[in-house]
Amino acid sequence: MRFVDEYRDAEAAKRFAEQTRRMATRRWRIMEVCGGQTHTLIRYGIDEMLRECIDPIHGPGCPVCVTPLEKMDRAMAIAAKPGVLFTTFGDMMRVPGSETDLLQLKANGADVRMVYSPTDALKLAEKFPEREVVFFAVGFETTAPANAMSVWLAQKKNIRNFSILVSHVLVPPAISAVLGDPDCQVQGFIAPGHVCTVMGYEEYEELADRYRVPFVVAGFEPLDLLEGISMLVELLESGKAEVRNQYARSVKREGNLVARQILKDVFEVSDMNWRGIGCIPGSGLRLRPEYSAYDAEKKFHVERIQASESELCIAGPVLQGKKKPRECPAFGTVCTPEHPLGAPMVSNEGACAAYYSFRRFEEEVPHAS
């Protein structure tokens, strides 16, 4: 057993698909929230397997894709400053800002380094006390606890040459914004399994109750999604607006209480601008005032940097599930992974990157609803 192979068994996949087809009396519009789930759906052809039963609408669950352009420009401004050692996860290196990206800055001599953890960045700050080390803290609730831990540790150890550039977003307010849109056609949700590993799924019970739509918390392997979709179709067919947990091997209703506590200790909820979507109230995190010394935007005075998006890129409608990537006139021509116009084409969790990798040579087949 190799930890994931068991969740990619083809025979089990066929059984789940057949089970779902038997249950479905119509084609349901469902949104898988997380970009990692989008990639699994497209890569393994699950949307094709179940095309009679579901019309998947890809959600905004790609934290790289929704990082606002002005945050990228602020990152570039900080990284370009002399004496700064700028650190980030690898997936942010090629996300385009208004003029350039971090990888290009690195090529031009800026000290930009890829790390696997914010605590790796903190170790660099201890190792190089004469440098200002910054970590680009981007992500949903999944990566926030480790970032909170790095700031908490920095304060405990009195490390002053460390800060984080925060761009954390929260899933439930984004789902609320999707459901509150009068054009919303989503009838049920596949909730993000790794976010719920940290936060639990109590908030989704409130959403289900308020908007009368069902949620199933699902994992990321093909069998996870197939089982999750089967559970969701069962709820939809029976008219139940409830929450189910398919990813029970990792997710508890209350989530990880230790991780949630450190989030509360270090961060507070704030309004957040989502790239391509706009401001969603209460959908972000910022450092609490007692940790403001570790806020890179304040330390380097870049809060006033603003930006405006490319007119050609339709990342916004794609992230909101209103358009598919292949409906973009720039898809695969002007916009490719090598020369992206927007983040969804760069990120491993971006819908545009998923379609480019696995579907760009296929013709769109119209399907009667």
Added chain:
Amino acid sequence: MISRDILFEAKIVRIDHESIPVCGWVESNGVQLAVDLSFLSNLAEGTRVLVCGRTALSTVEETHEICR
């Protein structure tokens, strides 16, 4: 390039109870990695965990019915 969302499952092979925060080493597919275990409790060697970057975010149940 690390993908923040590709959390992976691994098995704890060693725990350093003296470190702050509590750290350990996990193994997945023959590769060992040092991770932060401070978000988890009641740990033991051999426990399966879900890892994000270098942080273990949850323990993982041993078996799952869908795979049988």
